[in-house]
Amino acid sequence: MEMVDAEWIKARLTGKHGEQQRLADALGISPDKVNKILSGARRVQPAEIPRVLSFFGEDGAVTDEEKQLLAIWRRIPQWKHEAVAAALRLALDEPDV
Structure with missing residues (x-):
């Protein structure tokens, strides 16, 4: 299984307006925390990984x-x-x- 980290997420972000806000909403965290993940200042928490996968449509569903x-x-x-x-x-x- 791939490591879900800042680089993994950045590779999948499209740059569409409001996308990071939607990701924050999907994860149940603030947009500030998403920015910290993307900058490497915060790791994706284990409980957030299934939600990240689902957000990007990579959960197998x-x-x-x-x-x-x-x-x-x-x-x-x-x-x-x-x-x-x-x-x-x-x-x-x-x-x-």
């Missing part, structure tokens, strides 16, 4: 929306997967991989 998308994906013929993936990347403005 699958949402209903993800289940629906997977069900649709499985109905698409294998030979069309690359075309669908390319369309999704285009929708995200990401270059081809």
